[in-house]
Amino acid sequence: MIGEIKMKLSRREFARIGCRVIIGATAGSAIIESIVTNSVASEDPPKGEYDWKEHLWGYVIDTRKCIGCGRCANACKLENEVPFDEPVYRTWVERYRELKDKDVKIDSPNGGINGFIDDVPAEEINKAFYVPKICNHCENPPCVQVCPVGATFSTEDGVVLVDYKYCIGCRYCIQGCPYGARYFNTEKGTADKCTWCYHRITKGLLPACVQACPVGARIFGDLKNPESEVNKILDKERINVLKPDLGTKPKVYYVGLDREVR
Amino acid sequence: MQPHLKKAFTLLAIAIIGFIVVRSFIVPVSFGQYGWYRGDAIIDSMNFEIRHAGSATCGEENCHNSIYSIWIDSKHKTVNCETCHGPSEKHVNNVRIMPEPVNDTRDFCGMCHFKSAARPEEFPQIDPDTHGENLRCAYCHNPHKPWFV
Amino acid sequence: MVENLIWGYIYPNEAEIQWSILIVLYPYITGLVAGAFIASSLYHVFGKKEIRPVARFALLTALAFLLVATMPLLTHLGHPERGIEIMFTPHVTSAMSGFGYIYSFYLIIVVLEIWLxxxxxxxxxxxxxxxxxxxxxxxxxxxxxxxxxxxxxxxxKLAKRLAIIGIPSAAFLHGYVGFIFGGIKANPWWSTPLMPIIFLMSAIVSGIALLILLYIVSTVFRKQKIDHNCLQSLAHYLWIFLILDVVLELLEIVSMKYESLEEIDIINRLLSEKIATTFYGVQLTLGIFIPFVLLLLVGIIKNRETLKLIMISISSIFVVIGVFAMRWNVVIGGQEISKSLSGTMTYVPVFYSIEGVLPAIIILIIPFIILIVLTKILPPWKDMDKGVE
Incomplete structure (x- = not known):
């Protein structure tokens, strides 16, 4: 039996098989091409006055300013129809408390929307601070990489969006996001995430969370505009991003980030 | 090739061609317009309904400009109107639709102003147990023009 | 109640475990398919004559399980009606996008192979x-x-060529399932280049074990004599692949612990508190160590066919359970640690729910029904008609 499988190849047979492989490969690639190039990629931006080629959006979070009021997370849920009573958030506020015994307590009850309760006496706390979190709209987004059908994508102006009419709801993107910024929307049956209020920023408005922040801890702006506040901070301050080692290249930049924050 | 194999491969070819034909009908026209996604999805995202009108809108067109002019000079000018009064884009478009009533409890003001170890020290904070005898904050403080005792 | 299931800090969006028991079932079923196919190709391609009694049966087993492989996925989707998009517009950078084409290609190979x-x-x-x-x-x-x-x-001739193509595609079918997990850099428990090959080895192991069990059961039902030569040969292959499997699985854990990167604390907690029983107990001891010893004895002991038969059966049952535990530990275990690396969640399976245990049991029973129907239409037992050759 083993002898039989050794295919004895004469030169003619070899040529014949070779021809078949070549024909098969060309036909195969032609089929794949017909599948891949559905329509010629367009250079024109989507209709309307907004030109996405003129912008590249960026976001700065100054953790030193945040007071943990949670109005950002609240405004976000109201602006974007995020299921209000479910534990899903497009943005949330974390509280870090390093105790005197060096134990670090992290919490974010209901994303910070109802505020925080002081359940540890101030005497026991070494240092404490709030850290707002939001989708990082990575330049190299793992969620877009893993979407099997092309239902999530990066726009030309640097925003990662979900196509709710195309998403199959496999939740692979939720697994792929290192920042826990994605959630499953049970009402839509699809994955969902922060859009940096794409419906607002394309009309010249600020994202709802930025507008709601009373202390200016959240700053939003155009990285392509050298005069924008975001660029001024990036030029002046020492900034960091979350999990830089994962190579996702976030576009949410943090000022005053502690080593405990992941 | 044997006839039965020819038949089998013909069936297979028909299935593959059928698949390609069906696919060409079903895939949305705008798919691949800008990248590996449905181009119209961007329009969908842009057209999502706005809920927060922004404070500037409240002061416009002789609506609330007296309270607006007080607020804009106060320490609370960084607090957007809708942070306390609720999303108001619907109200801006139709004055009959009122935004939600303001939450004027101590706890609501306390979200920013109750003492907390994690808040920056220079931010104005009070100890709710010793300050204000459990009265509503607005009893002493004007939320549109706060002062510090 | 939810609070008791959470330890430490998890990102607020992580409170819900996204991939349930159905997604545990998916790699389990494709693993059985790949394993059964590779077992049959031991005869069809490598000419191991002693496996002939189960060669055609193995193909039918592969088909029966292949037909249900899509069911746990479709049941789990938020929009099952859009599932076909994975074939219409597969996004090539996604490991998952290959599913539609690899699956279809493999289905064609298996059906043609059976037909021939x-x-x-x-x-x-x-x-x-x-x-x-x-x-x-x-x-x-x-x-x-x-x-x-x-x-x-x-x-x-054609069948042999198909089987030769079939082996790499079976390996690919299951290797890519491993890559779905291994390629997720966000999850330290999943992210390892060893994952595809670990999945492949455990797939072969589970496939051969299932085949052994089905062969024994079906021979008893048909009141035929068991071909001990065939059985022991299968047991021998099972033993070899078990060794490869355990080496890779331990290598992963050892290198993780030895390198002790940022995530080691949460991994240690996962192993010692969350999945200690299913990992050390079921996956390693029950699923690998005991069968390994039993099959070693089967190889050493002379004669005493009944004892060997019992030992092989027990090993196979343990292996099939152990590989399920392995899938569970990967899929569920990986989701029980927070990507904040400072907390854990607990997955509590629900029984009556679209993503619960009941549909999982139903999906696991269906392939056996399909297999019975298939063997009625296409009896794979040559010895039934012609007597033992």
Whole structure:
């Protein structure tokens, strides 16, 4: 039996098989091409006055300013129809408390929307601070990489969006996001995430969370505009991003980030 | 090739061609317009309904400009109107639709102003147990023009 | 109640475990498919004659499980009706996007392979039966009744080529499932280049073990004598692949612990508190160590066929359970640690729910029903008609 499988190849047979492989490969690639190039990629931006080629959006979070009021997370849920009573958030506020015994307590009850309760006496706390979190709209987004059908994508102006009419709801993107910024929307049956209020920023408005922040801890702006506040901070301050080692290249930049924050 | 194999491969070819034909009908026209996604999805995202009108809108067109002019000079000018009064884009478009009533409890003001170890020290904070005898904050403080005792 | 299931800090969006027991089932089922196919190719490609009694049966087993492989996925989707998009617009950078095409390709290979190796029987039945049976078998024969020496010879040649293509595609089918997990850099428990090959080895192991069990059960039902030579040969392969499997699985854990990166604390917590029983107990001890020793004894002991039969059966049952535990530990375990690396969640399976235990049990039973139907239409037992060859 083993002898039989050794295919004895004469030169003619070899040529014949070779021809078949070549024909098969060309036909195969032609089929794949017909599948891949559905329509010629367009250079024109989507209709309307907004030109996405003129912008590249960026976001700065100054953790030193945040007071943990949670109005950002609240405004976000109201602006974007995020299921209000479910534990899903497009943005949330974390509280870090390093105790005197060096134990670090992290919490974010209901994303910070109802505020925080002081359940540890101030005497026991070494240092404490709030850290707002939001989708990082990575330049190299793992969620877009893993979407099997092309239902999530990066726009030309640097925003990662979900196509709710195309998403199959496999939740692979939720697994792929290192920042826990994605959630499953049970009402839509699809994955969902922060859009940096794409419906607002394309009309010249600020994202709802930025507008709601009373202390200016959240700053939003155009990285392509050298005069924008975001660029001024990036030029002046020492900034960091979350999990830089994962190579996702976030576009949410943090000022005053502690080593405990992941 | 044997006839039965020819038949089998013909069936297979028909299935593959059928698949390609069906696919060409079903895939949305705008798919691949800008990248590996449905181009119209961007329009969908842009057209999502706005809920927060922004404070500037409240002061416009002789609506609330007296309270607006007080607020804009106060320490609370960084607090957007809708942070306390609720999303108001619907109200801006139709004055009959009122935004939600303001939450004027101590706890609501306390979200920013109750003492907390994690808040920056220079931010104005009070100890709710010793300050204000459990009265509503607005009893002493004007939320549109706060002062510090 | 939810609070008790959470330890430490998890990102607020992580409170819900996204991939449930159904997604545990998916790699388990594709693993059984790949394993059964590779077992059958031991005969079809590598010419291991002693496996002949189960070779065709293994193909039917592979098909039966392959037909249900999509079910746990479709049941789990938020929009099952959009599932076909994975074939219409597969996003090539996603490991998951390959599913539609790899699956279809493999299905075609398996169906063709079965058709070719059963064609002689199909034609004979079509010619000898009447009524609807005649119609059924004639359709299956595609109304070509040529079973001359030359036709059968051509069939066999093609079947062998298909089987040769089939091995890498079976390996690919399951290796890519491993990559779905191994390629997720966000999750330290999943992210390892070893994952595809670990998945492949455990797939082969589970496939062979299932085949052994099904062979024993079906022989008892048919009141035939068990071919001990075939059984022990399968047990031998099972033992070899078990070694490869355990080496890779331990290598992963050892290198994780030895390198002790940022995530080691949460991994240690996962292993010692969350999945200690299912990992050390079921996956390693029950699923690998005990079968390893038993199968070693089977190899050493001379004669005493009944004892060996019992030991092989027990090993196979343990292996099948152990591989399920392995899938569970990967899929569920990986989701029980927070990507904040400072907390854990707990997955509590629900029984009556679209993503619960009940549909999982139903999906696991269906392939056996399909297999019974398949063996009724296409009896794979050559010895049934002709006696042991």
């Amino acid at each position: 190796s059963f064609r002689e029987d199909i034609v004979n039945k079509a010619l000898s039966s009447h009524g609807w049976k005649e119609l059924l078998y004639s359709v299956l024969a595609l109304f070509s009744f040529d079973i001359s020496e030359k036709a059968l010879h051509d069939d066999e």
